[in-house]
Amino acid sequence: MEARRSVPDGTRRESAVVVEHLTKRFGDRVAFNDVSFEVGYGEVFGFLGPNGAGKTTTVRTLGTLIAPSAGSATVAGIRLLEENGSAIRSRISLMPESPGLYLRLTVTENLQCFAGLYELDDVPGRIGRALRAVNLENRAGDLCGSLSKGLRQRVALARALLNDPTVLFLDEPTSGLDPVATREVHDLIASLREQGVTIFLTTHRLEEAERLCDRVAILNTTLRMIGRPEELRAQLFRRSLDVRLQVPLGNPEAVFGSVSDVEVWEQTPSGYILTVTDPDRAAPVLARALVGAGADIISLGESHHSLEDVYLELIDEDVEARSR
Numbered sequence: 001m002e003a004r005r006s007v008p009d010g011t012r013r014e015s016a017v018v019v020e021h022l023t024k025r026f027g028d029r030v031a032f033n034d035v036s037f038e039v040g041y042g043e044v045f046g047f048l049g050p051n052g053a054g055k056t057t058t059v060r061t062l063g064t065l066i067a068p069s070a071g072s073a074t075v076a077g078i079r080l081l082e083e084n085g086s087a088i089r090s091r092i093s094l095m096p097e098s099p100g101l102y103l104r105l106t107v108t109e110n111l112q113c114f115a116g117l118y119e120l121d122d123v124p125g126r127i128g129r130a131l132r133a134v135n136l137e138n139r140a141g142d143l144c145g146s147l148s149k150g151l152r153q154r155v156a157l158a159r160a161l162l163n164d165p166t167v168l169f170l171d172e173p174t175s176g177l178d179p180v181a182t183r184e185v186h187d188l189i190a191s192l193r194e195q196g197v198t199i200f201l202t203t204h205r206l207e208e209a210e211r212l213c214d215r216v217a218i219l220n221t222t223l224r225m226i227g228r229p230e231e232l233r234a235q236l237f238r239r240s241l242d243v244r245l246q247v248p249l250g251n252p253e254a255v256f257g258s259v260s261d262v263e264v265w266e267q268t269p270s271g272y273i274l275t276v277t278d279p280d281r282a283a284p285v286l287a288r289a290l291v292g293a294g295a296d297i298i299s300l301g302e303s304h305h306s307l308e309d310v311y312l313e314l315i316d317e318d319v320e321a322r323s324r
């Protein structure tokens with residue numbers, strides 16, 4: 001028992017999704033390669049990557065729609081094997097990028113249709129709960145064809161909720177939605193999370209991943225990085241301090257060289273950027289050194305990088321690597 005308890009940091013024994021060295025090829029084309037990660041129960045897990053990165057193929061593989069070429073996985077506690085397909089499908093839902101609703105049927109009729117396909121019990125009760133969850137009760141009798149794209153997306157989400165999934169795969173759920181509809185879908189995801197649903201969300205939208213996700217994996221055929229959004233930033237970027245002064249320093253090297261935490265400094269049009277080992281330790285020492293050198297400080301603070309910086313940096317590296 002003791003040995004089992006000593007799992008590495010960050011490893012959850014109770015994982016909603018475990019993926020180990022998973023690969024999917026279509027003939028010669030590799031959709032994703034040697035991908036490994038875990039998603040904990042109750043987590044909102046972001047799967048971020050540019051077009052063609054392999055996100056949809058990963059979701060389709062984990063959703064048992066296509067078989068992997070190599071590697072293994074566990075989904076909702078069940079091994080991803082052909083014979084377990086229907087057991088896995090009963091515990092998960094997959095909302096594809098295009099909702100694929102019957103536009104000539106009403107919202108309720110669409111949901112009835114899919115509840116029938118899934119052979120669910122208590123269809124009226126399930127439909128009622130799903131419509132309440134996505135705030136669509138008052139549109140139950142509307143034809144899907146008469147609904148806006150945002151509302152159709154909500155119907156698709158209601159459909160995905162019919163079987164009370166433990167793990168919900170959402171493939172680019174806000175793609176093509178306007179900002180208001182996007183915000184509504186974000187709010188719905190947040191409320192599903194409150195209810196303890198594990199959410200696997202693919203997106204190419206950085207701010208979406210940053211806003212909604214507990215952890216984010218960046219995929220570009222291979223998994224490039226994984227962690228909490230702030231960890232990704234810290235991993236990729238050295239930390240730095242931005243300094244703005246009333247007047248540039250006469251001898252910057254003398255000042256910055258006296259602060260042991262400063263590794264490198266460079267002058268910018270408005271001041272200086274200093275790469276430091278620990279901004280919290282460096283900032284007060286630096287402030288004293290600057291004041292001691294007679295400088296008038298306008299501002300001194302840590303520079304913050306958005307996840308977008310991290311993402312673009314990674315994708316750029318890949319593009320450069322490919323063009324070599």
Ligand SMILES: Nc1ncnc2c1ncn2[C@@H]1O[C@H](COP(=O)(O)OP(=O)(O)O)[C@@H](O)[C@H]1O
Pocket residue numbers: 026029030031032049050051052053054055056057058
């Ligand atoms: N059924 C398929 N047959 C052949 N190639 C495919 C198929 N599905 C996806 N691919 C290829 O796999 C790669 C990843 O695609 P996809 O998973 O759709 O990426 P994403 O969802 O990240 O945009 C792409 O190069 C795509 O052309």
Ligand SMILES: [Mg+2]
Pocket residue numbers: 055056057097171172
């Ligand atoms: Mg896709």
